[in-house]
Amino acid sequence: MGLLSYLKEIFTGKQDAPEAPVAPAAPAAPTKVEVPQPAEAKPAQTPADVKVEQKPEETKMEELPVADKITIGHVHMSGCTGCLVSLADNYEGLFALLDNYADLVYCLTLADVRDIPKMDVALVEGSVCINDHHSVEDIKKARENATIVVALGACAAYGNVTRFARGGQWNQPQHESYLPIGDLIDVDLYLPACPPSKESIRNVAVMAYLLLKGTDEQKELAAAYLKPLMDLAARGVEACGCDLMVDVINQGLCMGCGTCVAACPVRAIDMVYGKPNIDREMCIKCGVCYAQCPRSFFNFDVINQFEAIGEAIDAAMGKGGE
């Protein structure tokens, strides 16, 4: 059975191979899981050879292993709550996520829990104000209590607009210095953008679920999917439109597709001589132009399977099977 049939099976609750079920051992408290890395760096050319299954999909959500949900928390640092709004923007998709895959165990806005509990995934929004000891304690607590720490959005990942802070604002004028969370703790993966789209949060949530609760093969797919986002986290805490110059154009990789232009939230990019030109006064250092560029990372092993993965995510959200 292929990766994707496994993937679909878990979402559709359908089992058409006898050997399929894995006993889902629900750990009471999350233990540090080894995040599986995809085997070897694949050779660059991996042709699209995925066989797409044609059988109609049934979406039987009631058969899902609801007992074995992952636990997710939203940790609010110095951010504008836009990232959380983006998560909530999934509307019924959010309910599908919360009903079937994840319990929201911590979220100052949406869940009535005061202290940061143990959890599988911490979605951290915002940068850390180092003049505020609560924030510094909270980010450390989040690292201690979460198996996977995700920098949700550009402020957590790169500082973003908070890089421009100078203090003096009511009613905490002494709050003047803000750092991306990666300057204080290890971060497992980045989901940059200001804010990250609802669809990207949905995709990462589904993949995080598979990584923690899936079969070995699902874990492998999820790890392959998440790897570039882990690489972004490993790449560092600084981002700027200049990354397109430094790591794409100067490296001889830009081919003028214009994706960066569309991705920029402040329209700081236009195309000059077939390549992006950055209005550096406009740039808020969100990092999404580089992350979205097909020449920053392009993992054939995952993207070649776009059709089947898209269907599986739709099925997970209860949209599949027309």
Place this chain on the structure above:
Amino acid sequence: MVLGSYKTAICARAADPGILAKSQDGGIVTQLFAFALEEGIIDGAVVAGPGDEPFKPEPIVATTVAELLEARGTRYTICPNMSMIKEATRTYGLDKVGIVGTPCQIQALRKAQLYPMGMRSVPDKIALAVGIFCMENFPYQGLETMVEDLCNVKMESAVKMDIGKGKFSVYTERGAVSQIPLKLTHKFEQGGCHVCLDYVANLADVSTGSVGTPDGWSTVFVRTKVGEDVWGRAIGAGYFETKDIADVKPGLDLVTKLANEKISKNQKTLEERATFGVNKGLRNPYL
């Protein structure tokens, strides 16, 4: 599988002579979008519209057949179609978007759907992605040099350009043809093309190009369920004339040969980049 996965390969051309007239090859792109627009399969499509200067396209969101017709024909220079993809859904408010693009642009599109960090409202609204084959592309200034200096044709008087049979050809409004060996154009190619590992838009719903089929016809790969559905309906409605690809010359063998050539050449470039300096290499986006 250098041709990517596909359900069917066909030799085809648009049934509407009006569309065919100013199309590059079999008018597949324009005819398919026109059909999809009329049927409500798409609300509009991102295409390479006319720009300020001759043969310098600008991406536009076409919402009428008239605009699609304006965008016919290949311009051998960069047209950043992906730059309009979020405009199409957010500014134009389209729910079902079509887009045409070179293989790299279709790759960008699929990445944008799977990793849509900065692509709010895009991933679920792509209704039809048409890919065009592509061996290489040229910056506008490079194209200008090829046309004006090497082919001795003013950009304003060119009506069509094409690449085939080892030549770059420019057709003028007076009916003259000026040709140069393709070899002479290589140095004007954009560098980013030299790491490109896709010739026939492997990730499109439907991809098309001239190679493999006779003049005026196109080679078409129908790849995804979406592609199969739209193509099937267009055929059913009589929008295309088709021939069995096995019966036409030079057929898929040539497509495969060229795809292999492109990919192995560019694989080699990637390998050379890895050891470009002294104990230092250039970045590889695929690792």
